[in-house]
Amino acid sequence: MIHLEPREAASEWLSLVDTTPAMVFDPQVCRAQWAGLSQALPGVDLFYAVKSNPYPELLSTLAAEGAQFDVASAAEIRMLESVGVGASRMIHTHPIKTDAEIERAVASGVTTFVVDNVDELWKLIPYRHAIRVMLRLSFIAPDAPIDLSKKFGAMPKDALSILDVANDSGIRVDGLCFHVGSQAASAYTHAEALAHCLKLCEAILAEELPPIQRIDIGGGFPAHYLNDPIDLMAFCAPIREVLQTVPDGMQIMAEPGRVISAPAMALVCKVVGRARRGDAWWFYLDDGVYGAQSGRLFDGMQYRMTVYTSAEEIAPCVFAGPTCDSIDELGRFPQFPVLNMNDVVVMHEMGAYTLASATHFNGIAPPKVVTRTLPDSVPGIERA
Ligand SMILES: Cc1ncc(COP(=O)(O)O)c(C=O)c1O
Numbered sequence: 001m002i003h004l005e006p007r008e009a010a011s012e013w014l015s016l017v018d019t020t021p022a023m024v025f026d027p028q029v030c031r032a033q034w035a036g037l038s039q040a041l042p043g044v045d046l047f048y049a050v051k052s053n054p055y056p057e058l059l060s061t062l063a064a065e066g067a068q069f070d071v072a073s074a075a076e077i078r079m080l081e082s083v084g085v086g087a088s089r090m091i092h093t094h095p096i097k098t099d100a101e102i103e104r105a106v107a108s109g110v111t112t113f114v115v116d117n118v119d120e121l122w123k124l125i126p127y128r129h130a131i132r133v134m135l136r137l138s139f140i141a142p143d144a145p146i147d148l149s150k151k152f153g154a155m156p157k158d159a160l161s162i163l164d165v166a167n168d169s170g171i172r173v174d175g176l177c178f179h180v181g182s183q184a185a186s187a188y189t190h191a192e193a194l195a196h197c198l199k200l201c202e203a204i205l206a207e208e209l210p211p212i213q214r215i216d217i218g219g220g221f222p223a224h225y226l227n228d229p230i231d232l233m234a235f236c237a238p239i240r241e242v243l244q245t246v247p248d249g250m251q252i253m254a255e256p257g258r259v260i261s262a263p264a265m266a267l268v269c270k271v272v273g274r275a276r277r278g279d280a281w282w283f284y285l286d287d288g289v290y291g292a293q294s295g296r297l298f299d300g301m302q303y304r305m306t307v308y309t310s311a312e313e314i315a316p317c318v319f320a321g322p323t324c325d326s327i328d329e330l331g332r333f334p335q336f337p338v339l340n341m342n343d344v345v346v347m348h349e350m351g352a353y354t355l356a357s358a359t360h361f362n363g364i365a366p367p368k369v370v371t372r373t374l375p376d377s378v379p380g381i382e383r384a
Contacts, residue, residue: 001226001304001305002304002305002306002307002333003304003305003306003307004306004307004309004337005306005307005308005309006308006309006310007308007309007310007340007343007344008308009308010308010343010344010346012375012377013266013268013308013344013346013375014268014344016268016370016372016375017268017370017372018368018370019368020268020269020270020286020287020344020367021267021268021269021270021285021286021287021291021292021367022267022268022367022368022369022370023265023266023267023268023292023350023351023354023355023367023368023369023370024265024266024267024268024369024370024371024372024374025055025057025058025264025265025351025369025370025371025372026264026265026266026371026372026373026374027057027058027061027264027371028373029263029264029374030058030061030062030260030261030263030264030351031061031065033259033260033263033264034046034048034062034065034067034260035065036232036233037221037232037236037254037256037259037260039232039233040232040233040235040236040240041236041239041240041243041252041254042240042243043243043252044217044243044252044253044254045068045251045252045253045254046067046068046253046254046255046256047067047068047069047070047090047091047093047216047253047254047255048062048067048068048069048070048255048256048257048260049070049093049219049255049256049257050069050070050071050072050076050079050080050257051070051072051076051257051353051356052219052257052258052260052261052262052351052352052353052356053257053261053264053265053351053352053353053354053355053356054076054079054356055265055351055355055369056079056082056083057369057371058261058264058351059079059080059083059085060083060084062260063080063083063084063085063089067089068089068090068091069085069089069090069091070090070091070093070255070257071090071091071092071093071105071110072092072093072094073094073101074101074104074105074108077090077092077104077105077108077110081108086109087108087109087110087111088109088111090110090112091110091112091113091114091134091216091253091255092105092110092112092113092114093114093134093136093177093216093255094114095114095115095116095117095120095136095152095153096120096152097113097120097123099123102123102124102127106127106130106131111130111131111132112131112132112133112134112175113131113132113133113134114133114134114135114136114177115133115134115135115136115162115166115173116135116136116137116138116152116153116154117154117162118162118165121133121162121165121166121169121171122169124171125169125170125171128169128170128171128172131171131172132172132173132174132175133166133171133172133173133174133175134173134174134175134176134177134214134216135154135159135162135163135166135173135175135176135177136152136153136154136176136177136178136179137153137154137155137156137159137176137177137178137193137196137197137200138150138152138153138154138155138156138178139153139156139178139180139189139192139193139196140180140181140189141180141181141184141186141188141189141190141220142189143184143185143186143188143189144180144181144182144183144184144185144189144220145181145182145183145299145300146181146182146183146299146300147181148179148180148181148182149179149180149181152179153178153179156196156200159176159200159204160203160204160207160209163204163207163209163210164207164209167209167210172210173210173212174210174211174212174213174214175212175213175214175215175216176197176200176201176212176214176215176216177215177216177217177218177253178193178197178216178217178218179218179219179220179255180193180218180220181220182219182220182257182258182299183220183222183223183225183258183299183301184220184221184222185222185227186235186238187220187221187235187236187237187238187239188238189220190217190218190220190238190239191238191239191241191242193217194215194217194239194242194243194252195242195245197212197215198215198242198245198246198247198250200212201215201250212250213249213250213251214250214251214252214253215246215250215251215252215253216252216253216254216255217239217252217253217254218254218255219254219255219256219257219258219259221235221236221254221256221258221259222235222258222259223258223259223262223263223349223352224262224263224304224348224349225301225302225303225304225349226302226303226304230259232259257352257353258352258353261351261352262349262350262351262352263348263349263351264351265349265350265351265354265355265369266346266347266348266349266350266374267287267292267293267303267346267347267350267354267367268344268345268346268367269285269286269287269344269345269346269347270285270286270342270343270344270345271283271284271285271339271340271341271342271343271344271345272284272285272286272322272341272342273322273341274339274340274341277318279315279316280315280316280317280318280332281315281316281317281318281336281338281339282317282318282320283317283318283319283320283339283343284320284321284322285319285320285321285322285330285345286322287321287322287366287367288320288321288322288323288328288329288330289321289327289328289329289330290321290323290325290328290358290359290361290362290364291321291322291358291359291364291366291367292350292354292355292358292366292367293321293330293347293354294353294354294357294358294359295352295353295354295357296330297327298353298357299353301353302331303347303348303349303350304347304348304349305345305346305347305348306345306346306348307337307339307343307344307345307346308343308344308345308346309337309339309340309343309344310340311337311338311339311340311343312337313337313338314335314336314337314338315335315336315338316332316333316334316335316336317332317333317336317338317339318331318332318333319331319332319333319345322362322364323361323362323364324362325361325362355367355369
């Protein structure tokens with residue numbers, strides 16, 4: 001989805017940034033997303049998934065809202081500590097960890113860990129008196145483009161035998177968790193998986209294994225890319241229905257990443273080179289897949305763009321990033337205005353899995369972040 005605007009209108013973005021490429025972070029949008037998801041999932045304890053965007057001001061914005069955090073490494077723990085968040089507000093949810101990672105996380109004071117197999121349980125035995133563990137199960141959302149269910153998660157049918165081993169090893173498994181896949185198009189799999197876990201809790205009790213006290217429904221809540229704008233309240237309705245059946249005393253948790261961080265940042269780029277190659281015009285932007293747009297390759301994402309240009313001629317065109325690698329291509333369009341040097345391209349909902357995986361390939365630095373209010377013209381943005 002591309003909006004075209006006159007080149008002069010780019011001033012509302014260029015006045016926010018000293019240089020391009022730049023990421024504009026709006027804390028109000030971040031807070032609004034947090035509040036929106038909290039309202040859509042009443043009674044669910046939210047743990048922001050730091051992996052989606054560990055930008056310090058974003059972390060401190062959420063910390064000030066009372067957020068808790070989901071971490072995957074000791075480095076993420078340190079990032080949170082550096083903005084004043086203590087380990088009591090963190091859970092460590094990486095199902096596969098090195099011994100050194102576990103040791104560092106326990107030393108920092110993290111007490112919740114995740115496993116999805118018995119080898120991972122063995123690693124936790126030395127710390128069993130200091131920690132609580134959640135068993136990750138695999139549920140596949142057919143409508144989530146980023147499938148995590150093959151790489152992680154025990155098959156639900158194997159849950160009882162893993163819990164048996166944990167019990168015999170003196171490891172306290174008091175939680176079940178899952179991640180249905182990122183950028184899910186609906187919450188039906190979240191709801192079905194939660195219902196499945198609730199049934200499993202009964203089977204666990206019937207086997208006289210220690211009771212499950214918490215279920216973590218993971219992430220997967222979507223951002224507004226080329227899909228329709230997201231109504232979080234409507235999206236979460238299937239989950240709310242199952243929440244009504246949760247027994248008293250059972251804690252329900254979630255680990256949202258993308259839905260919180262994506263809308264809070266926009267990327268401002270410029271055309272820094274152009275060339276006619278055969279029939280097509282190539283436009284080279286000052287950010288590409290080695291910078292903030294790796295999600296195009298890693299996740300198959302396409303982003304909403306606003307292009308500010310006074311161009312009138314139309315031709316086939318290719319957008320590319322600034323590096324020397326041929327894979328650094330951003331999109332092909334059969335009919336597009338022939339952009340001029342310094343025309344401005346703004347990409348929306350760019351906060352998730354962008355800066356977090358940006359590189360310095362070719363010595364080109366990822367976009368700098370500035371904290372500003374996003375212009376009112378950005379469609380579908382709410383502020384708190
Ligand atoms: C364990 C875990 N929790 C939470 C998340 C965040 O997911 P999302 O950004 O889809 O909300 C991820 C993403 O990969 C994850 O692996």
